[in-house]
Amino acid sequence: MSETVVADFIGxxxxxxxxxxxxxxxxLLSRRRLVLAGDDYKETIPLSAVFDVKVGQVPPEMEGYFNDTVTVAYRRDDGRAVAAIEGKDTNIDRFATVLFKVLLNGTKALTRHPAKVGGRVVDSETHTARLDVTRGSLAFDDRPDPFSVELTRVVSVERADRDLGNGSHPVISFRHVEDGTAVTTQVGMTSNRLTNILGxxxxxxxxxxxxxxxxxxxxEExxxxxVAAYSAGPGVSLAKVVDIDPQRLTMLLNGLIDEGLLVDTDEGTQLTAKGRVIVDQRIESVNT
Structure with missing residues (x-):
């Protein structure tokens, strides 16, 4: 493989x-192809032929051999084919992230953001953007108002046909929370193949x-x-925000810290990423 390899492991x-x-x-994975190489076997998969990637779902015909896999569906000259890859947990998780990044990074997308704020449809213009993928977020650059979406703040996702100015095509629509408000973003890729992979x-x-x-x-308490920890922000005593007996509040805080939903910092008690998701879901349900 002459091009730069971005992933290389034994599996x-x-x-x-x-x-x-x-x-x-x-x-072996480069920015152009995926290669599976054994002693008497080699399969080269052009990334342009990949139309689906599944993580952690073992194809039925392979259940007797694998536990967790990255499964790649792709087109060959003789039709469609599937390859399942298994490695150590850290390797396979890192490989999955890198594979999605190689498939999606730098691709063009039609974006409508926001398409909805709360339950209200917004008359936002559609703009072409360049997609940048990381493990924790999607960034949409090269548009008049670049934006990014933290994936931990997504509360629902669906694929549906929408018209983003180029006729009705499959679009990924996802709701996420920004500054305490549920927002819907719609993204249509340049092909159904890429739309499927983004979804x-x-x-x-x-x-x-x-x-x-x-x-x-x-x-409920x-x-x-x-929600109070989210609304109050750093440096504000929760005892002044919620109408809960101080002893009861201390017990609740200790339980939420044990659950990994809150954490004590130098600036006071703050939400963890998991705690923020719960708050986002509550905000989303109120705004729906």
């Missing part, structure tokens, strides 16, 4: 032409946050404390 893989036990070999990435990070919060069960 197991299953791809066209492999029968029986999946081989162990090198997984997968947003859902992947949205699912990561939801999974972290699955075991968190909060009462606890949620009130989290």
């Amino acid at each position: 197991r893989f299953f791809a066209p032409g492999i029968a029986g036990e999946p081989p162990t070999g090198r997984v 997968r990435y947003v859902r992947l990070r949205y699912a990561d946050v939801r999974e972290e919060l699955e075991d968190v069960d909060l009462g 606890e949620t009130e404390v989290l």
Whole structure:
């Protein structure tokens, strides 16, 4: 591979032409192609042929071999094909992020932001933007008003046909919270292939946050404390903001810190990323 390699690790893989036990070999990724190379096997996948990426979902025919994988669907001369790749947890997670970045970074997108504020439709113009992907955010540059979206603040995501000025096409529409307000952003890529991949990435990070919060069960008072921590900001005593007995408030704060939703800092008690998601969901439900 002559171009610069951005990922290179040892893993197991299953791809066209492999029968029986999946081989162990090198997984190499550049900005143009993905290569799976074993002792007696090599599959080269042009990234321009990739139309879907799934993380953590093992194809049914491979369940007996793999636990967690990155599965890549792509087009070959003889039709469509699927390759499943498994590696160590840290390798496979890093590989998934790098793969999405290579597929999406620098691509052009039609953006309407905001398309809605709360439940109100906004007459925003559509602008072409350049997409920049990181693990935690999407940035839309090269438009009159560049903006970014923190993926931990996304509270819903859907794919639907919308007209962004070029006729009705599949568009990724996601709601996220900005400065205490639920905002909807609509993004249409230059092809259905890229639209599908972007949707997968947003859902992947949205699912990561939801999974972290699955075991968190909060009462009304606890949620009130989290919202108060968000509204008060640093340096403001929560005891002055919420109408809760001080001893009860201390107990609630300790429980929320143990849950990883709040953290004590030099500037006072503040929301963690997980705590902020819960507050964002509450704000989103109120604004809907």
